[in-house]
């Protein structure tokens with residue numbers, strides 16, 4: 001089914017939009033509920049996970065980032081969480097996040113879908129409550145197992161300021 | 171609490187083998203530290219590569235004080251306070267930029283990047299002409315640099331920077347020697363990591379060789395890292411009191427035993443041939459030894475931690491709040507090595523880093539723990555019985571000993587007791 005967005009003057013594939021939304025909501029739930037392996041399984045083999053610092057469009061090969069993981073480093077991050085000795089997540093943060101403003105941003109010839117969404121994460125741990133807000137941008141690929149992430153960029157609203165430890169999955 | 175009361179109690183709070191918990195929690199002590207340490211001794215502010223061109227500036231800090239580091243058009247570096255001399259507005263907003271002057275947005279007073287008041291609107295409102303000579307921006311009284319590292323001291327008089335650094339100058343020399351051009355650049359930007367902990371928890375941890383096997387066990391096990399062994403019971407590495415509160419984990423004895431060029435960086439020369447060629451062109455036969463010895467791990471009191479391939483700057487904001495700024499060291503003109511140092515830095519440090527997230531958790535747990543009423547004291551006796559002196563007469567200990575913590579507190583006490 002297709003609907004037309006008059007303002008943007010472009011057609012929106014609402015089936016695809018719902019599928020992407022469901023993917024992003026599921027990803028959020030896996031993060032909140034510490035389903036590390038199920039979260040990791042959402043990545044393609046060449047996934048890149050980027051959380052820039054000091055702006056949203058820095059060059060991560062020249063400037064520091066909060067996270068800039070290739071697929072191997074994503075795996076390391078998950079393995080570290082699984083050791084039970086990742087002290088900054090032992091005990092783990094209690095988390096709930098709201099994801100909204102999901103938009104399809106484009107489709108590639110290869111079936112890749114680009115999507116964006118805003119989020120707020122409520123994190124509770126011994127230190128107190130920390131709110132994290134930002135925008136995620138995804139590149140999703142269609143695989144025999146459904147949509148998978150090949151790219152996720154998380155642009156935190158506060159990324160130019162001093163931040164508390166961010167050891168949960170954002 | 172008057173300052174006289176404080177002056178009388180340092181010896182009852184700081185003993186050679188233990189320190190009192192209130193040193194981390196008492197707001198009066200924190201206030202006294204600002205006056206006697208942060209606003210008096212040499213404090214690291216920034217690096218010349220952060221203001222490479224004439225009229226470049228960057229916002230920096232000395233503890234809670236906002237400092238503009240500017241380079242004037244003659245190339246000289248100034249440390250100015252970000253406070254308008256009229257009614258105290260901030261004169262500079264941008265984190266960095268290029269400008270010969272700062273204009274205050276409140277009433278339009280304008281200051282040169284050397285701190286001079288250049289002008290003010292509607293000047294018939296003032297009867298004299300003395301304003302311009304009297305009302306410049308506040309400035310950090312003394313500015314000096316070593317190997318491009320710029321330090322400031324709010325005290326008009328006192329030891330020179332080189333006297334203050336003393337034996338720690340060697341750490342800077344060793345750091346820049348690993349750059350084929352002999353220069354490092356801090357061009358990769360800063361991660362700013364905030365913790366609810368007293369600043370001394372961080373300073374003491376930087377050269378604590380006892381914690382890595384426990385705090386970092388998770389990443390050492392999954393990343394198959396050899397770092398843990400450097401800080402074990404079998405390690406021949408040493409820790410060292412460099413004097414003036416500067417401390418070191420000297421890993422060279424271990425690296426020499428392992429005899430692997432670039433082993434300290436977890437790589438080998440074949441992976442960075444361009445860099446190794448560049449360094450060999452400068453150092454010839456000594457290159458192998460330089461690449462085996464690696465980069466220093468030295469805490470320069472009170473706020474600069476040279477951590478092999480990273481630089482950390484510690485900024486206290488309150489008795490229980492501290493920001494740790496960190497960047498990757500970059501060797502001027504060595505792109506292959508720089509890319510690796512940057513990627514390793516991003517993985518290790520900052521709010522989500524495989525290492526520093528867990529160190530930061532420890533700082534915060536320490537800060538919560540120290541509020542418990544007893545045993546009141548923190549024990550720093552480890553290795554006291556096996557302290558010895560090296561060929562330069564510096565006190566050293568085994569890799570996991572608390573020589574650095576004792577050295578930090580000894581110097582701290584001398585500063586706090588000083589006039």
Ligand code: FES
Pocket residue numbers: 254255256257258259274275276277278279
């Ligand atoms: S406060 Fe700056 S011009 Fe008045």
Ligand SMILES: [Fe+2]
Pocket residue numbers: 381382385386525529
């Ligand atoms: Fe550590």
